[in-house]
Amino acid sequence: MKLMKEKNLQETFVWDRTQYNEYNTVLAGFQVKSCLENSRPGSLLDLACGDGTLTEIFSKHFSEVVGVDASGTHLDLAKQKLPNSEFHECLIEDFETNERFDTVLLLMILEHVNDPIALIKHAAKFLKNDGVLIIHVPNEEAINRDIAVKMGSLKELGELTPYDLEIVGHRRSYSIDSLNDDVKKAGLHLEKNGGIFYKMLSTAQMDWFLKNGLWDSGEFGWGRVGPNEEGKDWKKEFCEACYEIGKERPRDCNVIYACVKKNEL
Numbered sequence: 001m002k003l004m005k006e007k008n009l010q011e012t013f014v015w016d017r018t019q020y021n022e023y024n025t026v027l028a029g030f031q032v033k034s035c036l037e038n039s040r041p042g043s044l045l046d047l048a049c050g051d052g053t054l055t056e057i058f059s060k061h062f063s064e065v066v067g068v069d070a071s072g073t074h075l076d077l078a079k080q081k082l083p084n085s086e087f088h089e090c091l092i093e094d095f096e097t098n099e100r101f102d103t104v105l106l107l108m109i110l111e112h113v114n115d116p117i118a119l120i121k122h123a124a125k126f127l128k129n130d131g132v133l134i135i136h137v138p139n140e141e142a143i144n145r146d147i148a149v150k151m152g153s154l155k156e157l158g159e160l161t162p163y164d165l166e167i168v169g170h171r172r173s174y175s176i177d178s179l180n181d182d183v184k185k186a187g188l189h190l191e192k193n194g195g196i197f198y199k200m201l202s203t204a205q206m207d208w209f210l211k212n213g214l215w216d217s218g219e220f221g222w223g224r225v226g227p228n229e230e231g232k233d234w235k236k237e238f239c240e241a242c243y244e245i246g247k248e249r250p251r252d253c254n255v256i257y258a259c260v261k262k263n264e265l
Helices: 004-010 023-039 053-058 071-080 116-124 143-149 160-167 176-185 203-212 234-248
Strands: 043-045 064-069 085-091 101-107 127-136 187-195 257-263
Touching: 004 127, 023 053, 023 101, 023 116, 023 127, 023 187, 023 203, 023 234, 023 257, 043 053, 053 071, 053 127, 064 071, 071 085, 101 116, 116 127, 127 176, 176 187, 187 234
Parallel strands: 043 064, 043 101, 064 085, 101 127
Antiparallel strands: 127 257, 187 257
């Protein structure tokens, strides 16, 4: 009964990335890039694949892709994008298969579930011996949240806003340290930590900036004035720079990740 209630709850959360704003689309692209940089080639299990937008991108880089999601509404969209791929409608906690995968993904899901440690353990069951489990979570210590605390719009870094609780269904927030603690409690080996995208403004502000910034005129005061004589796509260059700086300053990033392996016997 409890699991059925949880599955019904997941049906209420919107996950169609085609409705996302420009910033979230940019961020999703860099999450894919980070996963590909840290994954193992071969087969992929995407746990909580949502509408399949990212799964579709991953399918171009893996020989096999399997998706799992609790929402039938979301999976209908995923199946339209990838009609020849395998999808399972169930909670991750209920998913079972005898197949083992080179890469398993838990992207932006631990903050939603009742028992994140149990979920990490369950996801790791599906790894090949040399496989990697990649976990992404929002970062409560991101620089934009630090700024918000200094401004007074957040009381503390880990505060869950009404948007977190009521719109996207977050149950907790994470830092790199608390993410690592959950991996350790799950009895697994942490191979690597990192951050994805140095985000200095709120999501709404980032979205406005990407849409309305003076990218072409060369008047934005970052060391270049006058016409854009080099013909560069400065919006693209800005986003790439934020991704690269995020690698250097993971604790300031919008999203943090852990690459996890089974403990060697």
